[in-house]
Amino acid sequence: MAGTQDRRHVFILLAPAMLVVGLTTLYPLGFSFWTSFHDWRLIKSLMPGAYIGWENYVAAFTDDPVFWTVLRVTLRFVLVDVVATILAALGLALLLMRAGFTRSLLRTLIILPFAVSPALIGISWRFMFNPEYGAIHHTISTFLPFMAKTDWFASPVLATYALVSADLWHWAPYFAFMLMGGLASVPAETQEAARIDGASDIRIFFSITLPQMAPVLTVAVILKTVFALKVFDSIVTMTGGGPGLETSTLAFFAYNTGFRDYDMGYAAAIAYVLTIILFALSFVYMRFIMPARR
Amino acid sequence: MRRRPTRYYVVKALEWGTLAFVGGFTMFPIVWMVMTAFKPVELIYHLNVLFWPTLDNFREVFSVRWAVGAKVLHSLVIALGTVVIAIPIAVCAAYAFSRKQFRLKRAMFQWILLTQFIPGVAIVLPFYLMFRNLGLLDTYTALIIVDLAIVLPYAIWTIKGFIDAIPEETEEAATIDGAGLAGLLWHIIVPMARPGILTAAIFCFILTWNEFLFALILTRTRVVPLSVGIMSFRLERGDLWELIAATGILIAIPMFFLAMMIQRHFIKGMTAGAIR
Numbered sequence: 180m181a182g183t184q185d186r187r188h189v190f191i192l193l194a195p196a197m198l199v200v201g202l203t204t205l206y207p208l209g210f211s212f213w214t215s216f217h218d219w220r221l222i223k224s225l226m227p228g229a230y231i232g233w234e235n236y237v238a239a240f241t242d243d244p245v246f247w248t249v250l251r252v253t254l255r256f257v258l259v260d261v262v263a264t265i266l267a268a269l270g271l272a273l274l275l276m277r278a279g280f281t282r283s284l285l286r287t288l289i290i291l292p293f294a295v296s297p298a299l300i301g302i303s304w305r306f307m308f309n310p311e312y313g314a315i316h317h318t319i320s321t322f323l324p325f326m327a328k329t330d331w332f333a334s335p336v337l338a339t340y341a342l343v344s345a346d347l348w349h350w351a352p353y354f355a356f357m358l359m360g361g362l363a364s365v366p367a368e369t370q371e372a373a374r375i376d377g378a379s380d381i382r383i384f385f386s387i388t389l390p391q392m393a394p395v396l397t398v399a400v401i402l403k404t405v406f407a408l409k410v411f412d413s414i415v416t417m418t419g420g421g422p423g424l425e426t427s428t429l430a431f432f433a434y435n436t437g438f439r440d441y442d443m444g445y446a447a448a449i450a451y452v453l454t455i456i457l458f459a460l461s462f463v464y465m466r467f468i469m470p471a472r473r
Numbered sequence: 474m475r476r477r478p479t480r481y482y483v484v485k486a487l488e489w490g491t492l493a494f495v496g497g498f499t500m501f502p503i504v505w506m507v508m509t510a511f512k513p514v515e516l517i518y519h520l521n522v523l524f525w526p527t528l529d530n531f532r533e534v535f536s537v538r539w540a541v542g543a544k545v546l547h548s549l550v551i552a553l554g555t556v557v558i559a560i561p562i563a564v565c566a567a568y569a570f571s572r573k574q575f576r577l578k579r580a581m582f583q584w585i586l587l588t589q590f591i592p593g594v595a596i597v598l599p600f601y602l603m604f605r606n607l608g609l610l611d612t613y614t615a616l617i618i619v620d621l622a623i624v625l626p627y628a629i630w631t632i633k634g635f636i637d638a639i640p641e642e643t644e645e646a647a648t649i650d651g652a653g654l655a656g657l658l659w660h661i662i663v664p665m666a667r668p669g670i671l672t673a674a675i676f677c678f679i680l681t682w683n684e685f686l687f688a689l690i691l692t693r694t695r696v697v698p699l700s701v702g703i704m705s706f707r708l709e710r711g712d713l714w715e716l717i718a719a720t721g722i723l724i725a726i727p728m729f730f731l732a733m734m735i736q737r738h739f740i741k742g743m744t745a746g747a748i749r
Contacts, residue, residue, distance in 0.1 A: 188654050189575045196566035196629060197581070203596065203622030204588045210599035274491055281492055287736060288499050294732035295503075295725050296683030298700050302707075303506055303721060306714050312518040314505050348502065409592055412685040416704065433594040438690060443598065450595040461590040465583060 208454070214447035221441035228444075235448035245424065245432070246449070253408070253428040256339055260407040264347045265399055268354035273384075275355065276362055289352035297349055301413030304345045308332070335425035338418050342426055345413050350406060354399050361395030362388070394467065401464045405457055429453045503725070509718035517715045530719035541720055544702040550613055551688075551698055552681040555620040556674050563628035564670060568662055570629065571636040572644075585626045593686045596622055601690050611693040619687045624677040631676065635669025636662060672738040675731045682728060699724050 215235055218228035239246045271289065275282050292300075307315040308331045320327040331337045365388055373383050389396075411430045414420060420427035420435070427435070430453060437446030509517060511526035534541040569575070570582055600619050601610075609615045639662065647661050663670065688701045703720045706713040 185573065186575070189569050189573045191654070192565040192569035192573070193575075193581070195562045196585075196625065199562060199621050199625055200585060200588060203619065203625075204584075204591060207596045207599040207622075208591065210602075211595045214599070214602075270491075271495065274488075274495065285492065285496055285499075287733075288496065290732050290736060291503060291729055292499060294679055294683075294728040296685065296700050296728075298683070298685040299703065299721050299724050300502070302703060302717055303502055306509070306712070306717070307502065307505060312520065314520060315501075317520055348498070352499075405590055411593065415685070415689070430592055430594055433592070433598075434686075434690075437594070437598050438601075443602065446594070447598055450592060450598060453592045454595045457590045457592060458587070461587055464590075465586070 211447045211450055211454075214443055215451050217444045219443040219447075221443060231444070235445050236452070238445070239448060239452065248424050249427050249429055249432040252425055256342065256410070256426065256428050257404060257407040259339060260343045260346055260410070261400060261403045263343050264350050264403055264407075265354060265396070267347055267351040268358055268399065269396075271351060271355035272358035272362055276359055289355065292348050293350075293352050295349065296412070297345075297410070298412040298416045300345045300349055301416030304341060304413070305332070305417045308341050332418055333422050335422060338422060338426050342410075342413060342418060345417060346407070346410055350403065354403060357399055358392070358395060361392045365391045398464065398467050401460055401467070405460050405464070408453065408457060408460075429456075506718050506721050506725070509714060510722045512715060514715050530715045534716050534719045534723075539705070539716065541699070541702065541723065544697055544699045545723060547613075547696045547702075548682055548698040548700070551616050551620065551696070552678050554613060554617045555624055555681045556677050558617065559621055559624045559628050559677055560670060560674050563625060563632050563673060564658065564663065564666070566629050567632035567636055568658060571633050572641070585629055588622065588626050593623075597687050597690050600687075604691060610691060611695045613696050615691050616688060616696060616698075619691065620681045620684055623684065624680055627680065628673040628677050631673040632666060632669050635666040635672075639665045668738060672735045675735045679728050679731055682724075 214227065216230060216232060218231045218234075220228070275286050275289075304315075307313045310316055310328070310330045316326075316329075316331065320329075329337065331341045369387050369391075370383050373387055378386070408428070409430060410428065411434065414426055414428065414431045415434075418426040420431050424432075429449065433446050433449040433453060436442050436449055440446075508522065510530055511528075512521075512524055513527050513529065516524050533539065570578065597619065600615070604610045604612075604615045643665065644657055644661055647657055652660065682698075683700055684698075685700045688698050692698070692701060699720065703717060703724065706716045706720070
């Protein structure tokens with residue numbers, strides 16, 4: 180009917196959004212890509228230097244031990260973070276699924292951590308994990324006396340745990356709600372039937388509930404991996420990437436290369452390595468949430 | 474009466490123990506920050522829970538020396554500015570995605586979702602170089618433009634969900650009555666999708682208010698928001714925890730109220746990008 184008019188409407192409606200999205204994502208991605216093929220050190224010159232092909236990428240993988248350390252650190256942080264957060268979220272979801280006053284109160288309370296800025300969480304954790312006057316540190320060493328003298332931020336593993344606990348505090352509620360959605364869609368009849376047949380709760384959980392939640396869990400794991408790779412704020416405010424480089428993940432390293440060493444070309448290349456990993460994950464994710472039209 | 478087996482009580486005790494732990498783990502950091510903010514300075518490094526609360530720390534952060542008041546204002550301008558620009562744009566785009574058929578619709582929509590996956594560093598690096606050349610570093614304009622990148626996809630997605638739920642007959646009736654596109658949007662869609670628009674606006678406000686990376690790189694002194702400003706209490710000679718806690722309260726408490734306002738929708742909004 181009103182084909183041309185409709186097309187004009189679509190254009191008017193979409194133009195501003197597409198302009199903003201294009202300007203704020205396509206343009207920087209393109210520019211970063213271009214920068215990653217140039218030698219551009221702001222200390223030497225304010226203008227971009229020569230085109231150097233893949234050299235920034237090659238240098239990262241073959242010539243920079245720091246980059247490999249950062250990859251290892253990133254892998255460790257992401258693994259611990261994803262496993263811990265998803266397990267906590269699953270526990271929360273199972274615990275808070277049922278009705279009841281306490282549970283509904285807790286469902287409300289756990290929204291609060293999600294509203295706190297990760298930068299602020301990082302700085303508070305630094306305070307609370309302080310070995311002299313940190314409240315969390317004291318609580319932990321009451322139960323585990325051998326921890327009393329431990330400096331959390333001097334140990335690579337403990338610093339990673341501290342960082343993960345902060346990230347978990349922020350994100351576990353989000354994923355708990357997502358998994359509750361998944362749990363709600365598991366048909367109760369199958370569980371009932373199994374119970375009548377004499378299956379234990381644990382057995383029902385592992386043989387019926389968990390397999391039926393597999394799609395939601397997969398989406399949650401992919402998303403959490405993405406968010407873990409993007410963690411930045413709490414690293415800056417809690418550990419500063421230390422001790423040494425032991426909590427310097429790719430995102431943090433790219434930032435440091437660009438804004439502390441002012442090596443824009445190299446920083447762009449690192450950022451792009453991260454971008455490519457994230458995009459690869461996002462394609463898997465899209466497969467799951469937007470199956471091709473039937 | 475039949476006695477319940479011991480196992481029942483063990484399970485119950487475990488269950489309540491876990492619930493208490495979840496509540497404690499969730500609230501402890503918040504409660505501790507609130508207490509620290511109201512503690513007298515001399516008690517900051519003690520673990521007392523009993524003390525006379527004082528407003529000294531708040532007085533100190535608002536003093537000329539730390540000028541946290543100005544940073545509250547910066548945060549407000551940045552977050553409000555971003556939301557005011559993002560929401561109308563998002564409503565229009567969400568309406569098109571919800572109701573219209575056009576070429577590349579799927580690709581465009583997927584790209585909008587994909588933008589959540591771009592690492593902030595890859596976005597801010599080119600903008601830093603661009604704004605430096607344009608002399609826009611440390612201005613509201615710079616920060617609002619970049620913050621739109623994080624906020625707009627969420628807003629479009631959330632509002633689209635709410636427009637999808639409006640029955641199309643309502644619009645058909647209005648169209649027959651001669652309403653144009655603008656009239657349709659303003660008189661039918663906006664009122665009916667109001668909860669969604671409000672949810673999106675509040676959610677985006679929280680995201681921008683808490684944003685750290687872009688502000689860290691693009692601001693220096695003039696428009697530093699609270700989220701980055703709090704770092705100024707970390708000095709060479711040590712961190713001023715009482716002032717950090719007081720400023721932390723200013724950052725977190727308003728967001729608690731906002732999150733509670735949209736509680737039910739907030740959860741949906743949180744999971745919107747994740748579930749169909």
